[in-house]
Amino acid sequence: MAADTPSVSKRRLPSWSRRHGTTLNRPRTAGTRGLILDRPTTKYHQNYCGTAVPVMDIWWMSFSSRKSVLLKTATGNMLQLLLSPQYGDHEFEWIKVYGPVYRIKGCLGDRLMVSDPMALQYIVNSPSFHFTRNVQAMLHWLFGEKSMIARRGDDHKQLRAFLNPAFAAAAVRRYQPVFARVAQRITEQLESREAHLVDMCPLLNDAALSAISQAVFGCPVEDLGADFVEGNSQVVELTSAQSASQILFDGIGSLLPAWFLSNAVHLPIKTFSLLRTQLHLANREGWRLVREKSEAAKQGLETDGDLYSVLLNSDRSASRALREEDIVAQTALITIAGQDTSAKTLSFGLIELAKNPQFQESLRTEIHAAFGTDHENIPYDSMPLLNAFIKEILRLYPVVAYIDRVALEDVVIPVSESIVTTAGKRLNQIHIRKGELVSIAIASYQRMASRWGDDADKFRPTRWLDGTVYQGEAVGPYANLFSFLGGPRTCLGWRFASVFISVS
Numbered sequence: 413m414a415a416d417t418p419s420v421s422k423r424r425l426p427s428w429s430r431r432h433g434t435t436l437n438r439p440r441t442a443g444t445r446g447l448i449l450d451r452p453t454t455k456y457h458q459n460y461c462g463t464a465v466p467v468m469d470i471w472w473m474s475f476s477s478r479k480s481v482l483l484k485t486a487t488g489n490m491l492q493l494l495l496s497p498q499y500g501d502h503e504f505e506w507i508k509v510y511g512p513v514y515r516i517k518g519c520l521g522d523r524l525m526v527s528d529p530m531a532l533q534y535i536v537n538s539p540s541f542h543f544t545r546n547v548q549a550m551l552h553w554l555f556g557e558k559s560m561i562a563r564r565g566d567d568h569k570q571l572r573a574f575l576n577p578a579f580a581a582a583a584v585r586r587y588q589p590v591f592a593r594v595a596q597r598i599t600e601q602l603e604s605r606e607a608h609l610v611d612m613c614p615l616l617n618d619a620a621l622s623a624i625s626q627a628v629f630g631c632p633v634e635d636l637g638a639d640f641v642e643g644n645s646q647v648v649e650l651t652s653a654q655s656a657s658q659i660l661f662d663g664i665g666s667l668l669p670a671w672f673l674s675n676a677v678h679l680p681i682k683t684f685s686l687l688r689t690q691l692h693l694a695n696r697e698g699w700r701l702v703r704e705k706s707e708a709a710k711q712g713l714e715t716d717g718d719l720y721s722v723l724l725n726s727d728r729s730a731s732r733a734l735r736e737e738d739i740v741a742q743t744a745l746i747t748i749a750g751q752d753t754s755a756k757t758l759s760f761g762l763i764e765l766a767k768n769p770q771f772q773e774s775l776r777t778e779i780h781a782a783f784g785t786d787h788e789n790i791p792y793d794s795m796p797l798l799n800a801f802i803k804e805i806l807r808l809y810p811v812v813a814y815i816d817r818v819a820l821e822d823v824v825i826p827v828s829e830s831i832v833t834t835a836g837k838r839l840n841q842i843h844i845r846k847g848e849l850v851s852i853a854i855a856s857y858q859r860m861a862s863r864w865g866d867d868a869d870k871f872r873p874t875r876w877l878d879g880t881v882y883q884g885e886a887v888g889p890y891a892n893l894f895s896f897l898g899g900p901r902t903c904l905g906w907r908f909a910s911v912f913i914s915v916s
Contacts (some may be wrong), residue, residue, distance in 0.1 A: 454813035475603045490659045504775030507856045519663020523849040527856035529887050530828035536899035541817040546665035552686045558741035574734040578722045584907040587627040591915035594623045616755040624750045630718030642691040648752045698743035702736050706822045753811045760809040800876035803891045810895040814854040819844045854894045
């Protein structure tokens with residue numbers, strides 16, 4: 413539709429640019445005539461960008477009569493960014509036209525979209541950037557204020573240091589037999605079905621939660637209780653939802669004071685009731701597991717080597733040992749984030765295998781050859797096609813397509829590629845003012861031709877084997893990808909996720 417097509421606009425940049433007399437192109441806000449502005453998001457987008465929980469969508473129905481007017485004037489380019497038929501229909505074209513740093517009009521204000529690798533590295537490693545207020549509130553609602561992801565500063569750094577050993581490579585390798593049993597269970601379920609068409613998403617979601625329950629908690633998922641399992645699935649589904657009204661009120665939420673956002677979860681509204689209940693259940697189960705394992709240790713009983721047992725049995729002679737409440741506080745984070753990300757990545761992997769039967773057959777041949785007669789000691793690291801396939805899926809389908817950060821102070825961001833303004837001036841750094849919004853464009857970075865080849869928009873796992881992929885400085889922890897972010901807030905469970913995907 414013509415109204416959806418962005419065009420070049422030589423509008424001026426925000427204050428950080430005007431001070432230096434520079435102007436960059438940016439996409440013009442799409443017209444609204446003929447658009448269904450409150451259409452539900454596509455399944456592709458729900459599964460691709462499924463980590464943002466709307467801050468104020470629960471108030472939207474009371475404003476239904478003014479919906480169209482507000483959306484036309486307040487959402488800017490966000491509908492193009494987030495609600496295109498397939499994620500990236502606009503964004504991946506914008507990066508080709510405007511380069512790895514450009515400005516778009518967001519909800520009630522501008523934002524800078526950044527996919528330049530040097531700029532990304534600087535942003536995620538700099539203390540000058542942090543979560544926006546509404547994202548910080550969302551983390552508290554979902555995972556609790558004591559979860560690692562919600563903590564800040566030295567408190568976050570110290571807790572991460574305690575948790576790191578349980579997610580190290582050697583520790584994660586111990587969970588391979590658990591993952592193999594879960595994968596075998598999926599296989600048996602599929603073989604027992606007579607239907608030719610099977611919805612894999614529920615199976616993969618159940619498998620991911622089962623793997624987490626056994627490897628992290630040391631118990632079958634049934635032990636967590638039906639109310640916990642059902643609530644976890646509902647929260648995961650909630651975080652996958654997106655609509656135009658949610659986009660608008662997410663923007664409005666960023667303007668509200670932190671105290672209001674922190675307390676909004678206590679409002680008597682169904683969405684918040686679900687979040688409160690599930691966080692309560694997660695803490696309930698976390699305490700039950702910790703107490704049972706602690707009591708078993710006191711009685712001299714052997715534990716199963718699950719992640720929580722490893723944390724509880726860590727060196728308690730340290731001056732500040734890991735407290736039981738610190739372990740319990742990670743339960744909601746591990747179950748929600750772990751189930752959501754692993755299942756979605758596997759889902760997209762299956763889609764690409766179905767679309768590429770020749771590669772599927774080659775991959776099957778490699779796996780069968782590696783299995784041989786020994787199904788206990790499988791050399792997953794020695795399967796080049798399998799590892800290339802996993803990297804390619806993580807590259808093309810990062811579960812989080814972009815992440816917002818706000819500048820806590822005036823700062824200068826370096827860039828690896830000079831930015832040419834509309835006046836013809838070249839910039840090698842960008843001045844950002846305190847309070848300005850920067851979007852870490854993960855999906856755009858992972859489709860840059862300069863990093864991944866001229867066919868970066870296509871599924872081609874062999875790029876990881878033929879030298880196409882850029883071999884320079886590492887940006888993220890795995891394969892130079894940003895799917896697990898980078899810097900001090902790199903996803904702690906990235907090894908856990910990658911091994912689970914390999915085994916599954």
